[in-house]
Amino acid sequence: MTIKSSVASTAFSRRGFLGFAAAAASAPLLAACGGGSASQSGGGSGVIKFWDMPWATPAYNDAAKKIAEGYAPASGNLKASYQTIQWANFYQTFSSAIASKTGPAVSTGGGFQAFQFEQQGQIAYADKVVDELKKNGQFNDFLPGVLEPFKTDKGYVAVPWQLDIRPLWYRKSLFDQAGVAVPTDWASLLEAGKKFKSMGAVGFATGSGAGNNIGNHLMIMMMLNNGGGVFTPTGELDVMNDRNVEAVEFLLELVSNGIIDPAAVSYTSDNLNAQWKNKKAAYGMLTLGVPERVGDTSGDLVVASPIAGPHGDKAALIFPNNIMMYTNTPSQASSEAFLVAYMGQLKQLWQQKLMNALPVFKSITELPEFTSDPNNVKIVKEYVPIAKTFAAQGTQLNANLAVLDGGQALNQFTQTILTGKTDAKSALQTFQSGLQSVLKK
């Protein structure tokens, strides 16, 4: 009786197998070193390539495309093309495209992306665009303080076009049910939180799970709200200052009292939205447009006024999103002309109620389509004047902020705080060490 195994030995050579294994094993290497896909043709194709991100629903990108492709240049300047770039691995996408000279001439992108690419000599300064905006009156229409963070010694790195801000929201019906007033300072936040905890609700909702950066932003916002911040006014790292320690101690107190959900450390954006939708979250820091985001436009979700820290400080976290120009362009003059024209058409996006962000122009904040939402009005009136960026206590944006915003140090710090198994100084010390090892001097 002869038994034949189907795993025939002759079909399986050592060399062949090792080749296969090595190829499969090298996948992480290929993944780590490879660039993203960039299927565009070169920058010198006779058109200004404008790359835009999915800032809102697909209707936003449709409208932005219409503006870009409807742009009629003056004689001698080039027309524009439009392409949406997904957020997933966007930095990789931009980097590989720029490296292969197939990147855009003009783009929106990450909040600090312009500074990252400026460091590498890929950004065309926008001084001439700013000059044009001065001539056409749009310069004076900017909300106070939105353009300055983009000015460097060499020129304007980018031009702001919308503001992403982190206001505080509350659910009116839960406050009515609890019989407590909306917090005005940290002390009243703590007291209200205890009441909500006893009701089985969450007094300070947040999340730091996969892909959710609200928790990270909350950490920085609370530092700013106490007059602290990660940097000194001159841009030096300053994590261990007393105001930060005090802010983190307060956050740990909220965690230990169960006012911050013990599971918040793993909450994705969907988990957090569900908590708001299911009327379990009473109060917390989120983005703009929470009622639409959560799916409850009954008017029960309302923007709260900014709270004061124990020393009376008030602050909000803001991200001035911007449009940048690149040195790889078929015509710098055409890039500039397109950007000026595009800035002039921005109001259409708010008129069509497509934006989930604040405009940078006063005139747009006065549009009836914008003011019809009282939450928008409150944010512009109460939050924008006290808003600070990640660069606080400095004002100048820079490439290091991208590392702070998306990097491992802040995320690990946030998750450490939300698990509550630390003390403020140790957590801040680890945060500072983590940042020191990755920030460029």
Next chain:
Amino acid sequence: MALTTAQTGLNRARRGVAPGGPGKPANRKSKLSSQTRKTFFWLLLPSIALVILINGYPLVYASIQATHNGSLLDTGEFVGLDNFATVLASEAFWKAARFTLVFTIVGVFGSWLLGLGLALLLRTKIPAGGTFKVLLLLPWVVPIVVSSTAWNWLVGTPDSLIPSIFRNLGLGTPLFLADPTLAAITVCIFKVWVSFPFMMMMTSAALASVDTTVYEAASMDGATRWQQFSQITLPLIARSTYISWILMTIFCVNDFPTIYLLTGGGPVDATTSLVVLAYRTVFQDFQTGPGVAIAFLMTITLVVISVILYRQIRKSSVE
């Protein structure tokens, strides 16, 4: 006496030796003429060049990045092996390496045991066996984005289904993704759930090739069911098993989405594997050199593990 007979029969069956003794070994190598070899070489050359281009270029570029301090756009300055030294001295690397090891061991052997068990079960005649087989394949077939969302729905919050069941059973409310230890366990179980259909199919295919008469012969020689399983089934599917272990080891070590989509590597890096760490180092901390160095170290480790397991395959085929 009966035991000795059974053992002899089992050994013979396992080695594929007929009662009449081993036959004359087949002449496996045929001599090729010099002209044929040249023809083969020229026919293979375009494919070899393509493979070198596709795999070689990124590997060479990665080795350049790993020994420089630049970014994705700019190579930067040559720093020798500094990036490797930095990575090896980092606590985060060793923490991720430990988790990767645990994740891989649980992923490989957990999915293999489950897959083997189900493959054996499916070998018996059960009602609606085909449908059952298709249903069991679903975790492997469903896109990982969908299954991770489903798992998040099952365990993500205290009000999710599984924690609610625990609570109703009076077992408290476990925070499956918020507690570092539970998160690590959950991710490993998720990996086993996603991977067992692959192991089941590999094992099913290997089992299908085993001649049933071997078992009849072993039964006649008095072998118990356990003896048949441990001394006939397992040795006869050993080669397939080792191959599936090697493949699953590579799948586990390189597995980015299973971890990243469910936990993002958290909480507090409790589920950060080496591939997640490499990604975060390159694309979140913008430390290209150290990130690629991590990927290189992973690759070297994987090749070593693959070679060791390959030797096991050769050993099992010699036996």
